Structure formats: C-alpha cells, structure tokens
Amino acid sequence: MVSFFKVSRYISTQHLVLLTSTISTSPSPSPSPSPSKWSQAIKNASSPHKSVQIYTQMHRQSIPVDSFTVLYTLTACTHLHNLPLLRHFHAQIIKLGFTSNVYIMSSLLHSYSNACFGDARQLFNEMPERTTVTWNTMITGFSRRGNVKKARSLFDEMPIRNIASWSAMIAAYVNTGHQNEGHELLCKMLTDEKLKPDEFTLCAILGGCGHMGTNRTMGFVLGKSIHGFIMRNQWQLNVELGTVLVDMYAKCGFLNAAIAVFDMIRNPNVISWTALICGAGQHGYVNEARTLFDQMQEVGVKPNELTFTGILSACVHAGLVEEGRVYFNLIEEYGLKPNIHHYGCMVDLFGRAGELEDAYEVITRMQPEANMKIWGSFLSSCKVLDNFKMAEKVIKRVIEMLRPEKDGGVYSLIADLFVMGEKWDDAERIRRLMVNQNVRKARGASFISKCGP
Structure with a gap:
C-alpha cells in the first residue's frame, strides 16, 4: 500500500x-x-x-x-x-x-x-x-460505524489506557446495543483497574440501561446502582448527568423516580423535558406527558422536534385525535418544520381512528415523501378497517418502492389486501414476485412509531 x-x-x-x-x-x-x-x-x-x-x-x-x-x-x-x-x-x-x-x-x-x-x-x-488520544479517537470512530469488534481489538492493543479509553469502549458497547458487555467492562474497570468512572463513563452506561429490551429490570437495577454511586460520592447533578438519569428511569417505566430526579436538576433544558415526556408517553402516562408538555411551555422552554415526536406518540397510543391535531399545528408555530416522524405519528393516529381520508391527505402533502414505514402503517390501517378502496389508491406506487431485502412484511400486506378486494390475479402476482425475488417475510413487523431521546 x-x-x-x-x-x-x-x-x-x-x-x-x-x-x-x-x-x-x-x-x-x-x-x-x-x-x-x-x-x-x-x-x-x-x-x-x-x-x-x-x-x-x-x-x-x-x-x-x-x-x-x-x-x-x-x-x-x-x-x-x-x-x-x-x-x-x-x-x-x-x-x-x-x-x-x-x-x-x-x-x-x-x-x-x-x-x-x-x-x-x-x-x-x-x-x-501514537498517544492515548489517537487510540481513543479510533475506538470511537469504529464504534460510530458499528464495528465494535475492531474497537475492542484496538482497546486491547493499547499500551496505556486512561479513563477516557475505558469510557470510549464502554460507550462503544452501549451505543451498538451490547449493554451487557458494557456493564461487564465497567465492572472490570472498577475491580481490576481500580479506576473511578467519570461523568462521561456513567452517562454512557446510563444511556443503555433503558434499551435492554427483555432485560429492562436488569437495566433498572444497574441504573439505580449508578445513581447510588453518584449520590454516595456527592457528585453534582448537572444537566447532562441528571438528564440521562431521568431518561433511564422514564424508559424503564419508573416515572415517579424520573420526576424526582428531574426536580433535582437546577436548570433543566429541552432535552431533560423531552426525556421525561417521551418516557411518560411510552409507558402510557399520557395525561402526565401532556401536563409536562404544558409545564415546559409555561416555564419558557421551547420544545424541539423530538419533544413533538414524544407528545404525538403519546396521542397515538391513547387515540387522542383532536389533541394530536393541536400539537401537530404547534410545530410550525414554534418555527420548526414537521419531519417524517411527526407525519408518521399523524398517519398512525388517523389510521387507528378510522380516518383514512385524513391519513391519506397527510401522506400526499408530506415533505420529504413518505417512507415505507409510513406506507406500511397506512396500508395496515386499510386492512384493519376492511377498506380496500383507500388502499387501492396507493398500492401501485408502494409496489414500485418495495425492496425485496427489507420490505417482506409490506409484500405480504399488499397480497392480503388484494385478497380482501377479491383481486385474485393481483394477489397471485405479488406472491409469485415474492418467490422470484426471494423476499423474506418479516416476523412481527410493526409500523407504529416509537419515541426516545
């Protein structure tokens, strides 16, 4: 070379x-x-x-x-x-x-x-x-590209590691969905190396505690133990550290604990408020999410795009159509542009409420254009409501956008819609297309938007 x-x-x-x-x-x-x-x-x-x-x-x-x-x-x-x-x-x-x-x-x-x-x-x-800084830079670089194995290989090769090195590697695990490995590395840092974690290390670990899926209880226990470490060492709960604690408790479903930590933050910013709102909405505390959104505006904190995604997602899960309209219209009033997540929430909201005409209108005026997740949500609502006429308006366009390697669930959905509309030849054509293009059927596919900071 x-x-x-x-x-x-x-x-x-x-x-x-x-x-x-x-x-x-x-x-x-x-x-x-x-x-x-x-x-x-x-x-x-x-x-x-x-x-x-x-x-x-x-x-x-x-x-x-x-x-x-x-x-x-x-x-x-x-x-x-x-x-x-x-x-x-x-x-x-x-x-x-x-x-x-x-x-x-x-x-x-x-x-x-x-x-x-x-x-x-x-x-x-x-x-x-090479300095420790250059090694850490490469570890972070491989982490951002999802190559956690290479990041770990460099970490193991390092002649000298500092707290930033351990933090970077722990963050690499957490950010790529390997929370358990991140936890194990943290324990090794504490017990074997006798290193005291810094704020960055704890923020990285806490960021993964709410994303442990079926191991959410383990995430809560780990997050709570880190919170205890912070309190025992009398660390100041600044905005950054306080916000990740709020996010962890909220994502794990412990809204009261999240609010208690939130109240300890001296000057919570929009990210802090958004973490609380998204966590409340995600776990069905819709009234609490709406109250928090109102309080945030009252104290003069301007919501951002993710805040609106959180409150709109809460409206979707509670079926609050008119409230969703109000929040959606507020986006532009705050000088923001609706993004694809906001439009997706409105399509879900209208579709679940049986208002397919409104959902279709949202899709037609979207900027940028609807992605396959939104099209899938709309078609799924058409199937649930037994409304082939509305589905027929968009099926041809959706078929032109299908990707065999990613959209197996939508292929099956379109075939089912053709059967529902008694379009037997079209249904058979889609099924043959699935075989010829080696389309993989998606298991348990969902088109409902999720919110999380």
Whole structure:
C-alpha cells in the first residue's frame, strides 16, 4: 500500500489556494506583521470559511505559520466537512514539517475520523507516534460505524489506557446495543483497574440501561446502582448527568423516580423535558406527558422536534385525535418544520381512528415523501378497517418502492389486501414476485412509531 504521507507530499500549496479561493469571495482582514495575530484572527473568524480564507491569505503573503495557526485551521476544516480541502491541508502540514507535532497529528486524525474514516485508519497506521488520544479517537470512530469488534481489538492493543479509553469502549458497547458487555467492562474497570468512572463513563452506561429490551429490570437495577454511586460520592447533578438519569428511569417505566430526579436538576433544558415526556408517553402516562408538555411551555422552554415526536406518540397510543391535531399545528408555530416522524405519528393516529381520508391527505402533502414505514402503517390501517378502496389508491406506487431485502412484511400486506378486494390475479402476482425475488417475510413487523431521546 502506498504511504499516505508520500502521496500527500506531492500536493502543492497552489491546490490549497485554488480550492479555498472558491469558498468565499469576501475580502480578507488587513494583514498584520505578527503571526500570533494571524492565528488569533483564524481562531476568532466569523465562520470556518473565513478561517480557511485567512490561512490562505497568510500563504500568499509568506507569513510564517506556527502550530497554533495549523491547529485553528484544522478545526475550521473539520467543521466544513470538506474532504479534498482536508487532504490538501494535510499536505501543507507535511511540507511545513509539523508531522512530529503530537497535538497537530491528533487533531488531524480527529478531522479525518469525521470526514473519511478510511483516511483516518491509514493515517493512524502510519503515525510515527501514537498517544492515548489517537487510540481513543479510533475506538470511537469504529464504534460510530458499528464495528465494535475492531474497537475492542484496538482497546486491547493499547499500551496505556486512561479513563477516557475505558469510557470510549464502554460507550462503544452501549451505543451498538451490547449493554451487557458494557456493564461487564465497567465492572472490570472498577475491580481490576481500580479506576473511578467519570461523568462521561456513567452517562454512557446510563444511556443503555433503558434499551435492554427483555432485560429492562436488569437495566433498572444497574441504573439505580449508578445513581447510588453518584449520590454516595456527592457528585453534582448537572444537566447532562441528571438528564440521562431521568431518561433511564422514564424508559424503564419508573416515572415517579424520573420526576424526582428531574426536580433535582437546577436548570433543566429541552432535552431533560423531552426525556421525561417521551418516557411518560411510552409507558402510557399520557395525561402526565401532556401536563409536562404544558409545564415546559409555561416555564419558557421551547420544545424541539423530538419533544413533538414524544407528545404525538403519546396521542397515538391513547387515540387522542383532536389533541394530536393541536400539537401537530404547534410545530410550525414554534418555527420548526414537521419531519417524517411527526407525519408518521399523524398517519398512525388517523389510521387507528378510522380516518383514512385524513391519513391519506397527510401522506400526499408530506415533505420529504413518505417512507415505507409510513406506507406500511397506512396500508395496515386499510386492512384493519376492511377498506380496500383507500388502499387501492396507493398500492401501485408502494409496489414500485418495495425492496425485496427489507420490505417482506409490506409484500405480504399488499397480497392480503388484494385478497380482501377479491383481486385474485393481483394477489397471485405479488406472491409469485415474492418467490422470484426471494423476499423474506418479516416476523412481527410493526409500523407504529416509537419515541426516545
């Protein structure tokens, strides 16, 4: 494999100048003879585009570049999510001789992990010196891509691990649905390594306690024990830690405990309120969810998109059609745009109430267009209500969107609808299509939206 560093050497400064010249045409600041002032100008620029423009101007005027200049410009490149720009700046770092600067190379690795993880992997493999930060960056990168095995492999290879390393690996397990493994690793950290967890570690574990499925009781016990650890060590219950505790208790169905923790948070934010509302609605505490939503508005906290998903989901499960309409109309009143989850809730709500015309109208005016989950919800309501006429309006369009590898349940649903409408030939055609395309039938498929922070 060709070395990443060798390839980058041949990218000229002119490439960076040409690329960044297309980013912004606004005039650059007045030149200053002091490189430190240029660095501060890059750091304090009004936008990442402006930061890169100032850096380019430095090169045009042959202003010396120091490590702070490079670090601030790297930060700007990361925010721009522009891979060609980042690669060209990497070439600049090599030409300027900063490849031995641990802080710069760590920052570069972090930038690549967000822009192109393949480049991050290659850079990591060729780095002459790796720090704990670089190892942690790669563990988090593999975790975000669902490759928890590779993340664990790197974790095991690390020569030195700090609390951030353990936290990153525990978060990798929890975020990929391996809560039990995350719990085991936490126990190992406490007993074998004698390390005291920090806030990030506990937030990662608590985040998975409410997602243990059939092991929800275990999640509650684990979450409660972590809560006890926090109290015994007299940790301050700030917004971040308090919110994950609220979310854990609410998702496990212990709304009173969630409210008790919520009341201890000094300045709960919209995420805190949303966790409580979603948890209440998810477990059937619909009146409580509505009361919380009203209280949130009264204290001046503006609901976000997820808050509305939570309250609309509560209306769906309780069959509150008119209330759902009111909440849906509130979305735009708060300056937000209804998203596909909000539309999906309304389709479910109208479908369950037998108001198929209203559900159909919601689908026709959706932006973005309905996905297969929403189409499936609508067709399922048509089947339950024995209304083939409404289903027939959309079946042809849905068939054109079907994916054999993912939509087996919808194939079967359409075949059943054709039988219900006595369209025997069409039903047989769909069943033959399922055989020819090797469609896998989905088990226990549901088209009802779920809410969770």
